[in-house]
Amino acid sequence: MIISNRIRRVFEHENWILGDEVRELETRVANYTRRNCAVACGSGADALYLALDAMGICAGKTVATTPFTFGATAAAILRTGARLVFVDIGQDLQIDAVQVATLPMLRKLDAAVTVDLFGSFPDYKTISECGIKVIEDAAQAFGAEYDGRKAGSLGHAGCFSFHPSKPLGGIGDAGMVVTDDFDAAARMRARCNHGQVLKYSYVEDGLNSRMDSLQASAILDKLDNYDAELHHRRTLARLYRDNIDGVRHPIQSGCVRNPSFSIYPVIFDSPELRERAKAALSHAGLWCRVYYPSPLHLEAAFAALGHKRGDFPRAERACETILALPMDEKASQLDQLDRLFNVLGEVLGK
Numbered sequence: 081m082i083i084s085n086r087i088r089r090v091f092e093h094e095n096w097i098l099g100d101e102v103r104e105l106e107t108r109v110a111n112y113t114r115r116n117c118a119v120a121c122g123s124g125a126d127a128l129y130l131a132l133d134a135m136g137i138c139a140g141k142t143v144a145t146t147p148f149t150f151g152a153t154a155a156a157i158l159r160t161g162a163r164l165v166f167v168d169i170g171q172d173l174q175i176d177a178v179q180v181a182t183l184p185m186l187r188k189l190d191a192a193v194t195v196d197l198f199g200s201f202p203d204y205k206t207i208s209e210c211g212i213k214v215i216e217d218a219a220q221a222f223g224a225e226y227d228g229r230k231a232g233s234l235g236h237a238g239c240f241s242f243h244p245s246k247p248l249g250g251i252g253d254a255g256m257v258v259t260d261d262f263d264a265a266a267r268m269r270a271r272c273n274h275g276q277v278l279k280y281s282y283v284e285d286g287l288n289s290r291m292d293s294l295q296a297s298a299i300l301d302k303l304d305n306y307d308a309e310l311h312h313r314r315t316l317a318r319l320y321r322d323n324i325d326g327v328r329h330p331i332q333s334g335c336v337r338n339p340s341f342s343i344y345p346v347i348f349d350s351p352e353l354r355e356r357a358k359a360a361l362s363h364a365g366l367w368c369r370v371y372y373p374s375p376l377h378l379e380a381a382f383a384a385l386g387h388k389r390g391d392f393p394r395a396e397r398a399c400e401t402i403l404a405l406p407m408d409e410k411a412s413q414l415d416q417l418d419r420l421f422n423v424l425g426e427v428l429g430k
């Protein structure tokens with residue numbers, strides 16, 4: 081961690097919360113994603129909640145999302161009081177757009193939270209044609225592109241997380257919503273700051289979900305070099321795809337999608353093979369992780385929906401057969417790549 085001059089200046093001006101750095105980050109992210117408005121907030125989870133709320137999602141509405149995501153995606157929907165509907169994923173691990181598109185025809189859907197999973201995208205062409213509000217969970221996808229458009233600009237609102245584990249990670253919790261809807265942006269800006277439009281002038285009940293100036297400074301520093309970060313991830317992804325046979329590579333760049341590869345997952349033919357690969361990589365001291373070990377419909381937090389094993393078979397299968405490979409700086413060193421290919425080759429019999 082480098083303490084830059086930008087970070088040092090915060091200790092001098094002592095404007096700790098919503099300082100100039102926060103406004104600068106909002107402007108930079110709005111320009112980067114080519115959206116009219118950006119509203120900084122306390123986390124990716126809050127970004128999702130604020131966006132849903134500002135788009136009029138409340139009790140009585142129905143909102144779809146995928147069970148194969150981080151818990152915050154679905155929890156944000158429950159927080160609004162709306163009804164949550166899970167839709168299974170496709171081969172590409174993304175929410176099945178065709179299934180989403182059939183729900184509004186049955187008058188059963190008002191909005192969807194689409195997740196740009198692992199920095200790639202569901203089929204936004206199909207989803208955006210079905211006339212519902214689309215809240216894009218772009219927490220993992222900063223810098224990724226779909227049909228020439230940046231992640232965050234594919235729905236009515238796009239939500240980012242700057243949690244340290246994300247490719248554009250800060251030094252703590254922070255998030256942001258981008259949108260072209262000025263009214264929604266004004267509503268979010270007030271709500272995340274205790275419902276205030278001016279100091280001590282409250283337009284509605286609010287929450288405290290503001291961004292710290294130190295966070296904004298750290299994220300701005302990272303944003304200055306973000307092209308290099310994306311280049312590193314995309315290069316490594318190509319190496320993995322071209323050198324690891326016998327597994328499926330569900331996240332790939334193509335003519336429509338240019339992913340950010342926040343995670344690089346591979347899918348094994350069987351749960352047993354995945355377990356063997358995981359053990360062999362860990363034994364060799366190589367990082368690997370299961371994203372995600374359990375689909376949300378089987379988690380206690382969502383038990384009220386009454387789902388059981390077998391309801392979303394593709395999400396369940398993905399949890400059993402997926403493994404994420406290292407994406408850090410070290411991962412592209414030749415000796416480490418060599419070891420990783422050898423260990424996996426042995427497990428896969430290649």
Ligand SMILES: *Cc1c(COP(=O)(O)O)cnc(C)c1O
Pocket residue numbers: 123124125126149150152153195217219220240241242243253254255
């Ligand atoms: C990380 C993440 C979130 C939550 O972000 P926080 O900043 O941790 O609140 C939401 N959705 C997805 C898909 C994520 O990966």
